[in-house]
Amino acid sequence: MPHGIETRLIETVTPMVRELVATQARALADLRYADVRVEISEGKFAGAENGEAKTSGDDYAFALGIRVLAGRRMTAPGYFGRGLGAADVPQLARLLREGLLAAYRRAMSNAELKAEVKDKFGVLGDALADTRLHPIQVRQEVVPAVFEVDPRGVALDEMQRLTTDVSRRVSGFAARVSYNYVSTMTQLSRELFASSEGALIDQSFALTQGMCYVVATAPDTSQEVYDVLGHQRGWEILTRGVSEPLIEFPPFPEFASAIARDAVEVAAAPALAAPPGPVAVVTDPHYNTLLSHEIIGHPVELDRGLKMETAYAGRSWLLRSLDETQLGKRIASPLVTAFSDPALPGYGHYAYDHEGTPARRVVHIDRGVFTGFMNSRQTAAVFGGDPNGHWKATDASLVPLVRMSSTVFAGGDADPAELIRDVDHGYYLVGHRTPSIAESRENFRISARKVYEIHRGQIGRLYRDGGIMADSRDFLLHVDGVGRDFRLYPIPNCGKGQPMQTRKLGNGGPTLRSRAIVTGGA
Amino acid sequence: MDLARTVGEALARLAREPHVQEIEVFAALNRSLLTRLNYTSHIPCNGVEEPKSAEMSGLGVQAVFDGPDGQPLVGFGSEPSDLTPDGALRALAKARQAAVHDPEFRSLPRSFGDAPALGSYHDPRLMTVADEELVEAGWKVITGGLRAFMASSRLADLGGSEAGLKRLGLILGGDVTIVQSRIAVASSAMPEPQADDSTYMSASTTGMVEARDAKGSGWSICARLEQFTDEAGAEAAGNAMAAMDGERVPSGDYPVIFGPQPVADLCNNLIVPSCHAGSFYSSSTPFLGRLGQVVAARGLSIYDHGAMPGLAGSHGITCEGLPAGRTDLIKDGVLVGLLSHWYETQRLLHDPAAREKLGVAPGAAAGALVPRNGFRYDGGSGRSFDTTPGTSATNVIVEGADPVSLAELAARVGNGLYVGRIWYTYPINGLRAGDFTCTVVGDSFIIRDGRIAAPLKANTIRINDNVMRLLGAVVGTTKDSRGTPLWGADEIVYAPAIAVRGVHVDAIAGFMEGLG
Secondary structure, eight states: OOOOOOTTHHHHHHHHHHHIIIIITTTSTTEEEEEEEEEEEEEEEEEEETTEEEEEEEEEEEEEEEEEEEOSSSOEEEEEEEEOOGGGGGGHHHHHHHHHHHHHHHHHHHHHHHHHHHHHTHHHHTTBOOOOOOOOOOOEEEEOOOOSSOGGGSOHHHHHHHHHHHHHHHHTTOTTEEEEEEEEEEEEEEEEEEETTSOEEEEEEEEEEEEEEEEEEETTEEEEEEEEEEESSOTHHHHHOEEOSSOEEOOHHHHHHHHHHHHHHHHTSOBOOOOSSEEEEEEOHHHHHHHIIIIIIGGGBHHHHTTTTTTTTOOOTTEEETTEEOTTSBOSOTTOOEEEOTTSSSTTOOSBOTTSOBOOOEEEEETTEEOOOBOOHHHHHHHOSOOOSOEEOSSTTSOOEEOOSEEEEOOOSBOHHHHHHTOSEEEEEEEEEEEEEOTTSOEEEEEEEEEEEEETTEEEEEEBSOEEEEEHHHHHHTOOEEBSOOEEEEEEEEEETTTTEEEEEEEEEOOEEEEEEEEOOO | OOHHHHHHHHHHHHTTSTTEEEEEEEEEEEEEEEEEEEEETTSOBOEEEEEEEEEEEEEEEEEEEOOGGGOOEEEEEEEESOOSHHHHHHHHHHHHHHOBOOTTOOOSOOOOSOOOSOOSOSOHHHHTOOHHHHHHHHHHHHHHHHHHHHTOHHHHHHHOSHHHHHHTOEEEEEEEEEEEEEEEEEESSSOSOEEEEEEEEEEEEEEEEGGGTEEEEEEEEESSGGGOOSHHHHHHHHHHHHTOSOBOOOSEEEEEEEOHHHHHHHIIIIIHHHTBHHHHHTTOOTTTTOTTSBOSOTTEEEEEETTOTTOTTOOSBOTTSOBOOEEEEEETTEEOOOBOOHHHHHHHHTOTTHHHHHSSOHHHHGGGOOOOOEEOBOSSSOBOSSSOOEEOOOEEEEEESSOBOHHHHHHHHOSEEEEOEEEEEEOTTOTTTOEEEEEEEESOEEEETTEEEEEBOTTOEEEEEEHHHHHHTEEEEEEEEEEEEOTTOSOEEEEEEEEEEEEEEEEOOGGGGGOO
């Protein structure tokens, strides 16, 4: 292969990283804590548009990130990140040290200014506090990747052939398909984490994804439909599909054809004229994937709860202040349970987060009662509770944030078909499309790929450009049916942070029934 | 590091490689330095949360190779950290391995004769800012905001005591960002290496008096380090205090004055993407088939200017080595131009369906498709070496004919709303439908009897409307205009306030008032 970096370089890097945090970092005056992340990935991709090959690539990514907590009068953080290349390998030890010193200088300067401002601003300075990390069990472990077909062994021309064939198939599906873009990727990545506390964690991940974006046109509309098939596995998921208890996908060609079929069908459908007032709505697992993401996952990120995202991703209606929260209060119907679990398969799976915390399940809503946030060591130290391992970055050179692992609505006992049959008049929403959520996640509007009218328990007419809008708590309190058809789906593009980090993670749930305002076109 | 020399040497070396028809070498050396800010009077905090940086350098090579049956193959490869000819060779090897036959590929970019308008416009001080200066910049903004809070007798009265003041939930969040971007490009068609160094500094801050559900924004953009002040923090705190004791409004249709931030947000998420050549190619723009037709109210003009001196988004050259410049998009209500890069322009002009997609014959559209906007932006972190160019806006400028003062515009509105900040603005039913939704999150007011009368309570209304209707319903603009940086966006939008009639809003989140 033309690129000179392989994931096994991590084995060479490990001793110098360990030495950096165990010896060099500890020798710096007033340093309280340091950690280093190094990440290497080897990946391939292919893209095709309207049945023609467009792009492909076989390359690597290599990056490092360093965090330091230090200070003479107070403790404050400093960070450093850098992308690396093959030419950096002979001088990696020097680059690591330079990065450590840069992070250290920033932390020390930050700590000194924090102390000055604290002294200067009286009562408002009181809030400025030492940066602390909640203790964790310090671990040393190697976690291998899981795959059948090694991403490194897939031939690039085979990938290009499959990708182009799928695009050609989509193009030829119907005359109404005016545009499509199809891409595939498969990669193996390896992440090393080491801390001055003695943590040393080496995790590897396979990841494979197929994406299909289709535009189907009719005289007065273009329907853009896109979806992703993905898993933390090898190339086999695209050629053979996925058939697991919680994740089910056909092979990629069939997956893409289904998207084309949906786009054409919806383009030919009439636009939904929104009925007045809230009505009964049944939402399918794919729609609820985005719903769980937006109104469960995001408001239970504790950094958001502690106002750290006020300028960007917003706050959380679940936490007003340290002693004014919704913990222990009913925020949903007793049928609703929701949780995050890094042990679930798919995009949200991992064993340790990016500060070495063993990742574990956290229940957010237990039979309607709000019970907990996903957190990091720093946010746990502020709010209380044990760290549950949800601090993740998309790249080692970037500073981690509190991110979802797999956040889901738990499955129930109801027959999904029964949930529809019980509705006299309402709507059935199939597949998610585009979200818009209020600043503290207290209200949402999410459009659907397809909206069917339900009339006397029967699925009726298909409409396009429909969705639902509701206050989050009202929607959750009115859930009166939870299906037993739980499914997990990949979310390829959750954006958070400054600079923006676009992360892959998992969401899902079963069919739900509740009440909401149905939306159409303006 | 002389990047112009780097790409010149690389080009000369790679041109000797077998089966190479055309080569383009792009070098980039980027550093983004950022301090994230987080102050909360009622929760233990750091103040300056994350002083950090991310840096990356490398070479990107796009090459055209001899292919089977005389059909050329096009490929792209990159190599990080190695700006030597060896690095270029590794990038070329990746490009060769990845090369495909793309029937829509015509050539690598060709000069269209104009010379770059900008040169030597970066700030050398910003290019060499020290770690301590980065941290100080963050604390400058925080202390600007804290001083504004401390100086407020209204807050002191509301708090009643020191403990009471803290319990008001005073928040300052945001960031100070410095981007140092150095690029150079040379190609077979444009062998004279061209280099472009740019720097940029901004601060974006949100202030809150959370106990009063009041939110305000402040921001600043500067081209030189010595211009940087604490104004973003002070402004955010001041605007938050001005927004206290906001009122709710019922659902309905209102005349709305959109302030510079909402105009910027609507441009970034809806209007500018609708003007991308790629959106016409894929038939996904609401302006499909309407080049040369009226798409907005008379008097409204929007253009992109990538080489305007003194504006934060300006550059000397694009990432394709072509001169940055002005592209008129909407002129006096008429769609006159699109944003594009070389590849997109070539393929659209040769698209058999071009007349249907554009609304005019391709020959008549060439002037509307000048490729001045081919950039390799990396989401606010500079210009990246490891990607091929895409279409990006730079400085988007919005102007109205016969602009007036804000007071006059409010008088024209009569009874309505001033919306100062929106959020999560998306084309909810796809771009072509034009439907959009967003929530109003701060800096907003109720207009009564032609005057700004009372704060609008933050996070209590959602706007549900259509961008095509909005553009056609513009009834006035202000004289004053302001540049607004947006989260995750590379362009800066310089916009006045714009009044629009009949905007539909829905009241939301009533339960929050009773939340125990």
